[in-house]
Amino acid sequence: MEILKGINIVKTYNNEINDSSQNIINGLDITIHEGEFTAIMGPSGSGKTTLLNILSGIDKPTIGEVNIMGMDMVALNDSERAIFRRKNLGLIFQNFNLLEDLTLKENAALPLLMQGEKQAKIEQAVNELFKLMNIYEIKDKYPNMVSQGQRQRAASCRALATNPRIIFADEPTGNLDSKAAKKFMNYMRIINSEKKVTLLLATHDSMAASYCSRVIFIKDGNIFADIYKKEEDKKFLNKILDCLVIMGGDD
Numbered sequence: 060m061e062i063l064k065g066i067n068i069v070k071t072y073n074n075e076i077n078d079s080s081q082n083i084i085n086g087l088d089i090t091i092h093e094g095e096f097t098a099i100m101g102p103s104g105s106g107k108t109t110l111l112n113i114l115s116g117i118d119k120p121t122i123g124e125v126n127i128m129g130m131d132m133v134a135l136n137d138s139e140r141a142i143f144r145r146k147n148l149g150l151i152f153q154n155f156n157l158l159e160d161l162t163l164k165e166n167a168a169l170p171l172l173m174q175g176e177k178q179a180k181i182e183q184a185v186n187e188l189f190k191l192m193n194i195y196e197i198k199d200k201y202p203n204m205v206s207q208g209q210r211q212r213a214a215s216c217r218a219l220a221t222n223p224r225i226i227f228a229d230e231p232t233g234n235l236d237s238k239a240a241k242k243f244m245n246y247m248r249i250i251n252s253e254k255k256v257t258l259l260l261a262t263h264d265s266m267a268a269s270y271c272s273r274v275i276f277i278k279d280g281n282i283f284a285d286i287y288k289k290e291e292d293k294k295f296l297n298k299i300l301d302c303l304v305i306m307g308g309d310d
């Protein structure tokens with residue numbers, strides 16, 4: 060079943076220095092099916108973040124349609140989109156965005172508190188997620204007392220707390236060393252398979268992308284290649300690296 064669809068997406072930015080405009084995304088079509096675990100790859104500046112922001116309703120396309128779970132995102136105004144996002148989507152960023160004055164558990168509970176959920180339900184939901192992500196033992200620590208990888212997993216618990224059907228992540232392993240990144244991607248895989256959450260992430264990191272079941276490469280404002288995993292991680296990683304070489308750019 061289709062869960063996310065972008066049709067003929069164009070995003071134009073104006074360059075004030077030389078008074079020109081450029082289509083960063085240029086007529087791109089994309090369909091994501093429920094349960095898919097997809098990475099978007101491409102050279103720096105190719106528009107990965109721009110595309111992710113449009114597909115998650117953070118930003119609007121200049122032209123084109125975005126449909127998330129049957130909802131026409133372009134027809135909604137900014138605050139309606141924000142409400143839709145809060146209710147239905149989970150977002151994970153490179154820099155974690157945890158509040159330093161709250162414990163990991165309090166951070167993860169925040170979206171549920173804001174929704175007015177009962178304490179017992181919050182407690183149960185957050186504890187389950189912390190166990191799943193293997194950070195239950197450190198749930199009462201503050202962000203500055205734990206590792207980067209543990210912070211990112213706590214941020215993921217927060218994104219998952221509201222039971223979103225889709226999680227969007229922009230460079231989620233960008234601040235992690237390779238060991239922590241592998242561990243993190245393994246948990247993403249567990250979330251995808253056990254909680255049936257659809258995951259879409261933008262990444263520079265081919266190792267991280269090799270954990271996904273589909274990789275979409277973007278270049279010059281459009282899709283350059285779209286590959287599905289049929290093999291083990293290592294072989295898929297080689298395929299990804301081959302695509303990056305053929306595509307060129309700075310990756």
Ligand SMILES: Nc1ncnc2c1ncn2[C@@H]1O[C@H](COP(=O)(O)OP(=O)(O)OP(=O)(O)O)[C@@H](O)[C@H]1O
Nearest residue numbers: 072073083101102103104105106107108109110263
């Ligand atoms: N608000 C904006 N105004 C003007 N240009 C922008 C704006 N946001 C992004 N751009 C430009 O759009 C292009 C794509 O940016 P984007 O951040 O989507 O790339 P990216 O693929 O995520 O890069 P990176 O891998 O470095 O994160 C870049 O050339 C960038 O300078």
Ligand SMILES: [Mg+2]
Nearest residue numbers: 107108109261
């Ligand atoms: Mg980016």
